[in-house]
Structure formats: structure tokens, C-alpha cells
Amino acid sequence: MAHARQTGFLKSSLGVAFATLLSRALGLVRVMFEARVLGGGSVASAWFLAFSIPNLFRRLLGEGALGTALIPLVAQAEAEHGPDKVRRDLGVVFAVLSLILALVVALIAGGALGLRAFARSETGAAMFPLLATERMQLVLAILPLLMPYAFFICLVGVVGAVLNTRKEFVLPALGALLLNFFLIGGLGWGYYRAIPPAGLPQFLNVLSFLVLGSGALQLVLMLLLLWYHGRFPSLKRESFRDCAILKQLWKLVLPGMIGGAALQISFLVDRMLAIWLGPQAVPALNNVDRIVDLPIGIFALALGSVLMANMAQAAARGSREELAEDLVFSLRHVYFVCIPMAVLVMLFWQPLIRMLCLGGNYTESDLEATRYVAIFYGAGIPSFCVLKVVLPVYYARKMMKIPLYSSLVSIACNIILNLCLMWTLKQGGIALSTVLASMLNNTILITLLHREGFNLQGRLMLLTGLRSLLLAGAVGVGLYFLYPQLRRMLELPWFGEFPAFVALMALFGGLYFGASFLLRAAEPREFFDIVRRRKKTEKL
Known part of the structure; x- marks a missing residue:
């Protein structure tokens, strides 16, 4: 019985993995165009750093803690009260989340505009010379255009989590293709036109509007899919009188958002520190990150999303043995798939990045800047993937504080190691710090599960x-x-x-x-x- 159940969610995971493979494959095509059009210097640094900020919100709220916490709550509400209750609860969640996201977008966009004006003044340039550099000026210029993408894509992630409770995994995963289609089209046009370096800052505005268009279209399509499944949010005034789901989400999401965000916060910290190392550091980290994200997205994230839905049901039944069996099964397959991927990246990083990036505005010097980043990030692939299947054991049982504390320790460790290693190993030291911090996070979480009495074999x-x-x-x-x-x-x-x-x-x-x-x-x-x-x- 356990074997049939496990192969069942492995089969579902493979369906999601196939959909994600298409998205990640297009993502590699996007990397090729980004490298050749934007190069590996200041313009690429600005684009990657600015885009990483709305992406952080996507991973924290859309794909992260909010969606993860919503799955068991929706499953419980449907089991106890039926679909009408689910629709009313979703209406409240969507209304409040939309308001919060709108405020966040406005604050960050407004802050970027104000900071850019300050950096252009004599006082600002003298006090903070980094803000006056070309790469930081470009970041502050395009960030207000990119931030509304966080609004769209976070709501998309929440809709995807609700659809997972309806056993709908593949179609939501296919929605991620839209961003790559839009950006590949824009970058392909830029490559065909052979935009000179002087025209690239204006070209970033075009890419920003394409990002917004893809996010808006994806949200519309996901809402239509939610309507098809009969779970379209119902917004009524009386629904706000009973805000039990908001109280539950507040307790679960706040610690869970930090608990599940160790890897994402580490990546953002990496880029914030890398901007000090020169124009090549951020593109080197980003290009290798996109390659490393391939196994994480194709297999571990797909397996984790299906695993979360199954574990939520097992936790509701109080089946501790089933949780342990599913985790062991998932970890075995993560090791089996991700360890060889790590070996591939570590041994063949040079032909891989040369094939993907070299050409156009991307030079041999930019390629060499990725050496240690590729080796260290490649070695960390199994650790990054393990985190995706360990966290659902805690989230399914609504235990958000343990991942929170573990993540705080790993984030602090990552920052300290960054400051120690980045000056000698440059961007390679930043990559190594992230890997070591991720390994520490996994060790803490697995050790605590063992102390709880989970038989992890x-x-x-x-x-x-x-x-x-x-x-x-x-x-x-x-x-x-x-x-x-x-x-x-x-x-x-x-x-x-x-x-x-x-x-x-x-x-x-x-x-x-x-x-x-x-x-x-x-x-x-x-x-x-x-x-x-x-x-x-x-x-x-």
C-alpha cells in the first residue's frame, strides 16, 4: 500500500517535473540570449539584481510559505465545510493579500525612485559612491517598473497552491512558460537588432514591460483554471466577520516565510554583497544559479509540491509513520537524481557555460569569472534539493517555528561566511558560503526530526x-x-x-x-x- 502511494506521488511529481522541464529549458535559452545581449558587466548586473527582488517575493509568498501554509488549511476547510467555505475564505485571503502586495510594491518602487534622486545629488554621490555607479543607477531606474510583477506572480502562486489541493499539478506548472516566452521574444529581437552597448539601458525598460505583461496574463489564466474547478474566490462583506483563516495564516506564514526562505534570502544576500566586487560578480552568480535551478525546479520543487499535498492529508489523519515513509522515499530519489547532476556541473561547468553564454557581449573574461561559482554551486545541488522535501514534513504539521529558527541560524552563518570568504575567493566565496549554510540548515532540520522519533533509515x-x-x-x-x-x-x-x-x-x-x-x-x-x-x- 505504501509503495503504491509513493509511486503515485512520484508519478504526479514527474508530471510536474516535465512541465517544469519545459520552463527551465526555455530558461536556459533565455540565459543564452541574456548573456549575448546584455553581456556580463554593468547592464547585466543591474538587470539580474533588480529582477531578483520581485523574484524574492514570488519565492517567499507565491511558491513559498503562503502557498505552503494555505494547502492544509484549504484541505481542512473543504473536508469540514465544503467548497463554498473554501471560496469565501479564498476571497478574504485574496483581498487582504492584494492590499498588502500593492503597498509593498508602492513602497519599494517609491523608495527606489527617491534613492536614485538622492544618489544623483552631490551629497549622495559623496556619501555612497556605490549608488552613483552605472549598475546601481540602472537598478534603481528599472526596479519601479519590475516591482508590479511581484503583485501578479504572488497571487499566481497562491492560486497554484489551491489547485494543488484539487490534484491539479501540471497545468499550473506550465504557466511559468509565459515569462520565458515573453523574455525570449524580447531578447531575440534585441539580438537580431544587434543593440549596441549604449542602447542597452533603454532596452532594459522594454524587458521590464514584457515581464509585467507575462505576469498579468499568467494570473488571468490561473484564475480561469480556478473557476473551472469551482473554487473561484467569493468576496462578500460578511466573510470578513469570521477571519479565522487570516489568523491561522498569520501564525503559519510569518515564521514559515522566513523558515522556507533561507535559500532565497541567501541568494539575494549573495547578490547584494557581490555588487561590491565589480560588474562581473552578479552575472556570474546569476548565470550559474539559473543552471543550478534546473535540477531544483525540475525534480526537487516538483516532488516537494506533490509531497506537501500528500503529507498534509497524512498529517490530518495523524499518520506519523506515513510521513516518515514518504520522506525517506523522497530523499532516496533526491540523492539518486541530484548527486549525478552535481557531478556533471562540477566536472563540465566550462563547456556548459561556454555553450550557453559565450558570444555577443559575453566574453572569455566573463566566462572565467564563473569558475569557482560553478564548482561550489554545483556541489550544493543535493543540499538545495534536500531542503525542498524536508520542509513539507514540518509545514504539513503546521510546525513553522522550527524551520524559522533553523533558517535564522543558516542565514546568519551565510552572511558571516560571505564576509570572510568573498575577499579572497571573490564570487566563488559567496557561492561556497551559500552551500555551507544550506548544508547546516538541512542538518539541523533532519537531526530534529530524528530526535522526534522519525525513523529516517x-x-x-x-x-x-x-x-x-x-x-x-x-x-x-x-x-x-x-x-x-x-x-x-x-x-x-x-x-x-x-x-x-x-x-x-x-x-x-x-x-x-x-x-x-x-x-x-x-x-x-x-x-x-x-x-x-x-x-x-x-x-x-
């Missing part, structure tokens, strides 16, 4: 991790020496080394998966079980 976890690391390492090192020959054989005039890199990934995946199957690892067999069940269903 530590020996099985260790064997799974070591087997994955040894197999991936052996395959990766062998292919590392083979890759120059592959590149000479398969490099084509129009495609460069792309065919060679595709062949490399195919060989790596085939050899790793095949060796794991021959060693009788459970994870490949569980994937095959899903395929066999799907074929049987199609025949029936």
Missing part, C-alpha cells in the same frame, strides 16, 4: 548517497577525458559543441542509470514501475 540514506556519488564520479571522470574526443568528432559549424554536449549527457545518464540498475538499486526499478503501470492503463 540513516543507513539506507548513507548507502544511497554513497552509491550515487561513487557511480556518478566514476562515470563523470571517465567521460571528462573522453569529452575532448567527442567535441572533435561532433562539433558542427552551426551548432558548435552542442551535439557533443548532448552526447555527453546521454552517455552519462545511460551509464549511470544502467550501472545503478545492475547494482539492483531500488530507484531505477521504481521508475520502471511507473512506466509499466502507465502502459497497462493505456491498454485498459
